[in-house]
Amino acid sequence: MSGLRGGPPARMMGGGDANAQRARNAEAPKVEHLLRRITELFQPYRMPIILTIVLVLVAAALSVIPPLLTARAFDVGLFPTGGGGPNLPALGEIVGAMIGLYIITTLLGVWQTYLTATVGNKVMGALRVRLFSHLQAMDLSFFTKTKTGVIQSRLQNDVGGVASVLTNTISSVLGNTVTVIAAFVAMLLLNWQLTIVAVLLMPILVIAQRRVGQVRARIATKTQESLSDMTAITQETLSVSGILLSKSFNRQGTEIARYADENANQVRLQVSQQMSGQVFFAMVSIFLSSIPAIVYLVAGFLLDNGAADITAGTIVAFTTVQARLLFPLLGLLRVALDLQTSGALFARIFEYLDLVPQIADAPGAVDVPTRQAAAGRVSFDDVTFRYADASPTSRATLDRVSFDIEPGQFVAFVGPSGAGKTTVSYLIPRFYEATGGRVLFGGVDVRDLKQQSLISHLGIVSQETYLFHATIAENLRYAKPDATQNGLETAAKLANIHDRILSFDDGYDTVVGERGYRLSGGEKQRIAIARVLLKDPAVLILDEATSALDSISERIVQQALDTAARGRTTIAIAHRLSTIVAADVIFVVENGEIVERGTHADLLAAGGAYAALYSEQVTAAIAG
Template sequence: MSSGDYAAQRALNAQAPTIDHLVRRIGGLFRPYRGKLLVTIVLVLLSAAISVIPPLLVQRIFDDGLFPHGGGVNVPVLVTLVVVMVLLYVASGLIGVWQTWLTATIGNNVMGALRVKLFRHLQAMELSFFTHTKTGVIQSRLQNDVGGVANALTNTVSSVIGNTVQVIAALVAMLLLNWQLTIVSVVLMPALVLAQRRVGQVRARIAGQTQESLSDMSAITQETLSVSGILLSKSFNRQRSEIARYADENDNQIRLQVRQAMSGQWFFAMVQVFLSSVPAIVYLVAGWLITGGAHNVTAGTIVAFTTVQARLMFPLIGLMRVALDLQTSGALFARIFEYLDLKPAIADRADAVPVSPAEDECADGERPPRQAIGVAFEGVTFRYPDARPGERATLDDVSFRIEPGRFAAFVGPSGAGKTTVSYLIPRFYEASGGVVRFAGRDVRELRGESLVSHIGIVSQETYLFHASIAENLRYARPGATDAELEAACRAANIHETIARFPDGYETLVGERGYRLSGGEKQRIAIARVLLKDPEVLILDEATSALDSVSERVVQQALDSATSGRTTIAIAHRLSTIVAADVIFVIDGGRLVESGTHLELLARGGVYARLYTQQAELALPSES
């Protein structure tokens, strides 16, 4: 199991899905395409039925056309039979083209729907899922696992039905021609079926290992080939070790792929030898029957029988390959359903309501006019999902109230629980105890989308997509006009900088915004939040990673952004929050002090000590 696969870890206590359960779930994926599937089945049946008729015509061509009992070639009969045979081949070809289009359409639509369903489900997962799971592992489930079942989704139905009908039709035709020769042809087939099941189990196990290896390779690629990963490896001169790590996993992948490719080859070689040898055995048995005085074994019968027997061989091998593919794909489907079966730890209640009742009356995508909103914690306790038994709570019985429109700051030592407060307000995590209130209501009573739509967050680590500045800004509000973009950027003190770029707002920011400075990225993030126009603004150490010059510029933008909003600032540099209406001091997960800057300094407590330490550290740089 991959070390970064949180889904697999959460699924350890779950009951493994049975084959019947997997088959039912896979079958359910085809339900929206029942009509096309029915047409496909009809076409497959027609194609299978047609494919058995030509061998029977061969018997008539030999016995009635080429070598009739009266002597001499019967030209009219011969021409008629040949024309019928050609027309059957033409019909079979046309049906095959139509059938291929239908199966490709159904299969790819099912695969696409499965990929979107998985992506949608992942979007609903709680934040802790993503903090515990490597991004590369998630990408592998979406791409490698779903892509790995493509063949099963596109070809399985038509292949199973078509090959089954052809096998049954061929067996019926062989019995009609000669039952003794039929028994000789099929006597060892049950043993082949049992062997195929054993091979399928081995291939399914190897397929699971192969996908785990692909997940690990995707995780290595995502970690090391991102801009941050490349900078890290170059900074520490670790390129060779990263190459070696990737090469080792690649070698493991090669071994698994070879094992998977070879796991069924000896079996199919044995099947091929057996089925290819059957015609020779048929000739031997036919000679023995003729010698024994059998009158129903003619030259036409022998030719037709061996032709039908050849038609039996290919669909039979096809069925065995499909069975192996299904067993192999079963391992991949199990991995996909493993993710789909994960229940989000945080979800809306059935009776959840919007933050503002007026939202239900607004058009889709709109919100009522912005109004000030208050936030409160009432005896809130929180432990992270992976906390060890006996480990102290991250937050312990924390209570406070932030009045609407006020500027509140949270300060304290590193690891005190300040950022956790900011995660609990938009319900990225669920409080272990107590109540988090937003606009006077328990956040668990509110619809998740409505709650988050009223909150804007600017974090220390700004994330920008590899797209233009305008596209990154419109992520907050896709319908924003150019004038609204400019207004937000002016308020964030970044418009003049953008205007100096050759491509202006169409400037590509690069992976994670690496073409921009830290201050520029932060101000674009602030402009993006201003476009959202939230009632509550959370600033999670938004300036702690900036130099003093960039900090002053960004702080000016933040002053504009906080105007008229309830603002919650998680602060590392205390100089940025001295003007806050109220400052809450968190230490060891508990709220130990609260008050204004001057009040807290006068008390001489934790805040005063932190402020004095930072002031002393700043003195050398200012001298």
């Protein structure tokens, strides 16, 4: 039966081998590319690396001399070949040379450690800053689709995970390689027959090391993914918002269980990663530790048969050299495993560095025109927008929208939730890119403007005010780092928050807490308005800035907004129509289209969508 079925399995096996070979051939360029990119990280530090190489080579070369001196100590100093007692003068010279070499190699090792630690940590630091800078350049859609904890994990866990490799690889590879080669040379000089015995099984260790490294690389990838998930859970649930949510719904137990499950997975992966190489290194250690005993046996056999001229000094020196071979060889094998493991981490880091921002300055981008009147003009010319992950058959978020906002005008966009109002505010600063038509600022297509220059002319106050865990003054200076105390107070007075700030014990040095949770919603909004006023933009965008406030806070904040809007173009995304009745133009948005436009009085008189919205809110206010 097996003979009848022998053909097909053989062909299948051959196909499997071919597929495996093709996979290896495809993987080789990726590995080479990854190694080249890792090597490029060290390019700015060529001189310290060259000096390190020199120190490593010198120290490694010197480290094999003491075993040779050991043979001399036995054969010349302790047991001279001519007979008689020990040759103390010769022995003193040899011992002095050995001690001197130990001192020199130790000092060289300290210097080498300093250089490698400096270079490694600088490379790691530069890599972290480079990754952070690249993420800062990513478009808004990347952050809406990626958990903050996952991003934090790439910056902290992944970059931190390669720290030891960056710090120790150069010295370890060079030093151990030179030591191993020099030790082999010394062993050959002492006795070539014993050297063959010592290195007979080395190729098997190299093959085993490669297999173990592949396993550890796969486990490392899974470990970092698990760390990302743990960081994301921590960031989501231990933030002020997350804690309030879990306490409000009594879900602390659920969050603890979710974290505990992922933590158990992380523990399992960490144990697997550490144990994956232990059996291998145990075998290596047993093998290398057993070689001296085998050498004694082989030496005895050779002496008994007269096949070699071996002295006691030769045997002692040979086993000493072989013992010195143990740790460098283990070090090389560990570095090889670490490099395979860290390759997975580098791949994850480069994966983020290779992300291309969807929105970037065009090659010929220019600054916004300096004329204040031109800078304050905003126009949409037949603009269409659809989110990248939206279905091709779904309705566009904005569909062929056109309007003009003149410098100094106060305009408002109203309409039901999901109509596309906020999207309008995102397209002006190019947080998202229009998929059709043109968005003009100062008469220039925003795609032809430098985004940094564009945003410098815009001030945005959103419904969800974000404040850093810092003082009020530091939060205000985020808009203008060189602002004076007088400038801060002027902006705060215009925002109707100065007196409230002074009522705090620490005044402008009051720490607001994470996301400003020590302040009320109205206080946070007014600080946000003061921050925008400190920036003094040509165009002010208000994205439902008062919709989450109570009526008293809304009235106070609205007064601050009215002050902020004075003398500048203002675009208000409004939910409460009572806040925009004085607007020069009101645009009514439904299903991504502008269905009405005009003043408050004109739109009420028209009796259309705006009049219906206004009537509905008035009725709700009376009922409330």
